[in-house]
Amino acid sequence: MLSPQWLDELRARVTLSGVIQRTVKLQRAGHEWKACCPFHNEKSPSFTVNDQKGFYHCFGCGAHGDVIRWMTDQQGLAFMDAVKELAAQAGMEVPAPDPRAAQRAEQRTTLIDVTDAAQRWFAGNLASTGGAAARAYLATRGFSEGVVREFGFGFAPGERQALKGALSQFPEELLIEAGMRITVEGKEPYDRFRDRLMLPIHDARGRVIAFGGRILSKDTDAPKYLNSPETPLFDKGRTLYNLHRAGPASRKSGRIVVVEGYMDVIALANAGFPEAVAPLGTALTEQQIELLWRLVEVPVLCFDGDAAGQRAAMRAITRTLPLLRPAHSLAIVRLPAGLDPDDLIRQQGPGAMAALLSQPASLLDTLWDHEREAQPLRSPEDKAGLKQRLMDHVETIQHPDIRALYKRELMDRFSAFAFPPRAFPARERSEWKPRGERGPLRPEASPDGGATMRRIMQGNGQDALAGAVLAGLARYPDVALAHADTLARFAEAEPRHASTIDALLDAAEGVDSASQLPISNEQGPGAPPDSTRFVFLKDTTDPATARVILAEAIALLVERPALEAALKAATARFATDPEGAFAEQQRLAERKLEIQRRLGQMASRGAALAAHDDSAHPAADNPPDDRKTD
Structure with a gap:
């Protein structure tokens, strides 16, 4: 077999x-x-x-x-x-026939007869006088008659020997083997399910293999829900409640929803969501996850909004991480605190549930949120603990590509959380606003008058790129105004340039925008930055081209301080995260090289234009040598 x-x-x-x-x-x-x-x-x-x-x-x-x-x-x-x-x-060998396996298969068939007969008896009891309390409970849940019939609700009376008498055609041993009766040494066996609302549990083929029962009496210490024990028919770790119905439904909806218990499954079906399943008294197992993946690539977990529900979701996530493979994952719906699916549908209607199911969180998002909220994060030690927990999860992922991607994504989030951008010191200047909002300001109104403008035209006494950009903005004040917000952010990151940028923006506001004339230097131009390195400073460069290249230079200039700050932060992380810090340094270093390359291209374009001008105007740039040769 x-x-x-x-x-x-x-x-x-x-x-x-x-x-x-x-x-x-x-x-x-x-x-x-x-x-x-x-x-x-x-x-x-x-x-x-x-x-x-x-x-x-x-x-x-x-x-x-x-x-x-x-x-x-x-x-x-x-x-x-x-x-x-x-x-x-x-490349598999077919197992040799096993007489014992054949015997077990025959036994399972016989046990199916027992559970099927028990189901018919339970369902009949629900309609009897003795089932009045069970029917009253179902009425409080609002289940339709169709749903009650479809899911096979029944009733187990309170007597200890009732089922044995009803199923007298089966020997006691089979009733015990099927999980319907309990045997205690020295005492007479008795019915497992008594005074409970009964639900059949089916296998994937739709056969009844076990039962679940909800207690109806409030004056008892018995568990609220009771499931069949594991039997030759029923392996709870390999069984999902309602799978035989949810499977076909999922092929229409493209979705499978996992909830905590069978009453949640039925509540969803009653509200028009037939593609729901539930584990049976245990956390979601690896075998159940594989069953779900056969139906859809990304099943949706929808557990209760209380602490226990969230713990169940995290247990499912930790079980799933080692199993992850391309395109296969979990999505998670977090219900409002204190609500289960039935509560949500009752209070807010099926539309509220549909809205939540349409926008579930990813497994990665849920993992990050859970660990970030798990403990206070007030000290460096707390943050290091968060990082350790995240990396412990990552290391359980078996697929190498997915493990690497999870590590990169979680470390990016951790770095952004643990090393936020620092606030820069306040300066003695107001945030730049358009001239119309703060009154007329002119270059000569700045504290050092025209000296500031002279520094701009001479390269600001700073590095070549900053000096060239500032000089370029003086040439093209309309570009300065177009990038005013970007320049203001740059001034916050680089306070040494703040007064210069303020003066330049003030001056640009005073220039007639229609004329597009440069900002003049009333005290002499001084020595401008090297125009051969920056084509937008070349007198012969087409103004439209110069403006485009100048805008690119502004972007590179503004990116530099952020890049340096990120490099500094990555270096500081070496003690606690050498691997992550090194990877981040490599990425940032590559970006620095890219910036240098783009700056070199600017210089190359400037040199090419200069060579073109030299060849086009030899008389102007290369006066002839009047000396005679022999």
């Missing part, structure tokens, strides 16, 4: 589209393949193949199945022949 685990491994190792393409011509359609259906005659393709989900489906005739079903239905092979052929392709 082949185990379900072995068959799952076989399906995982064989690419469905590759098998189908041997006999059917498939065309790529996004994440799927499409073709005209091989099971019925059609002119337009309605047959799809999805390798990620492992099934084919025809929207015309309803044909549906996995790779084994394809071999049996389309190729006409017997089940074991299909399995053997696929196993040979996958």
Whole structure:
């Protein structure tokens, strides 16, 4: 007998589209393949193949199945022949027949008979006189009659031997094996579920394999919810409640929603969201995550807004991180504090739930938010703890590319949080405003009068780029006004240039914008910066071209102090984060090289223009030599 685990491994190792393409011509359609259906005659393709989900489906005739079903239905092979052929392709050995496995399969079939009979009995009890309390509880939940029937609600009476009497056709051993009865040494076995509202739990094929029961009496210390124990039928870590209904629904909506409990699932279905599932009394397991990924690439977790719900979400995230692979992740909806899905729908309506489900947070965003809010972050030690927690999560990711990307993204967020831009010292100047808002100001009104303008025209006594830009702005005051906000920010980052930029902007305000004349220097021009290095200072440069290049030079000038500050911060991080700091330094150093390259291009363009002018005007730039030669 082949185990379900072995068959799952076989399906995982064989690419469905590759098998189908041997006999059917498939065309790529996004994440799927499409073709005209091989099971019925059609002119337009309605047959799809999805390798990620492992099934084919025809929207015309309803044909549906996995790779084994394809071999049996389309190729006409017997089940074991299909399995053997696929196993040979996958390099797997078919397990030898095991008499004990056959016996266990027969036992499971018998136990299914027990749980199916129990479900029919529970459902009948709900409609009886004894089920009045259960019906009253359902009325308070607002579930429609259709939902009550669809989900198979029932009632277990309070007597300890009621189920045994109702299912007397089955021996006691089977009732115990199916989880319906409890045995205690030295005492008579008794019914597990008593005085509870009952719900059947199904496997992926829709068979009843277990039960969940909600207590109806308030005067008891018994647990509010009780599930069947694990049995040969029921493995809670491999089972998702409502999967057999949510799977087909998810193919229509393109979404699967994971909630905490089965009452949440039913509340969502009652409100028009049939694609919901729930784990059964445990945190989401690796096997359940893989089941979800067969349906959609990014399932949506929607846990309660209380602390317990958020802890459940984080447990699911930590289980998922090692399993992450390209395109497969989780999305998380954070419900308002104190509300579960049923509360939200009751208070705000289905539209509120639809809005939350349409904009879930990513796994990475949720991880960052949770760890940032987990503890106070008042000291460097607190911040180092945040970084350590984030990196501990990252190290659990097995896929190397995803691990590297998560590390980069989380460290970028951490750096922005732990090393925010520092506030620069206040200066004795007001924030620049347009002239009309602060009265007439002229160059000679500044404290040092025309001396400031002379420094501008001479390069400001500072580095070459700053001097050239300031001189260029004096030549083209309209560019200064167009970039006034940017220049004001630069003055905040570089206080040494503040008074010069103030004076230049004031002067630019006083120039007739229609004339586009340069700002004059009433006390003599002095020696301007080297125009061969900066083409926008060249007299012969076309003004439109000069303005464009000057704007680029402004952008480079403003970026430099921010780049230097970032480099300083990265260097300071070496003691606590040598790897991250080194990577950040490398990135910033590459950016510095790019700035130098662009500055060199400016110089090259200036040199090229100078050479062109020299060749065009030899008389002006190269006076002839009157000396005679022999």
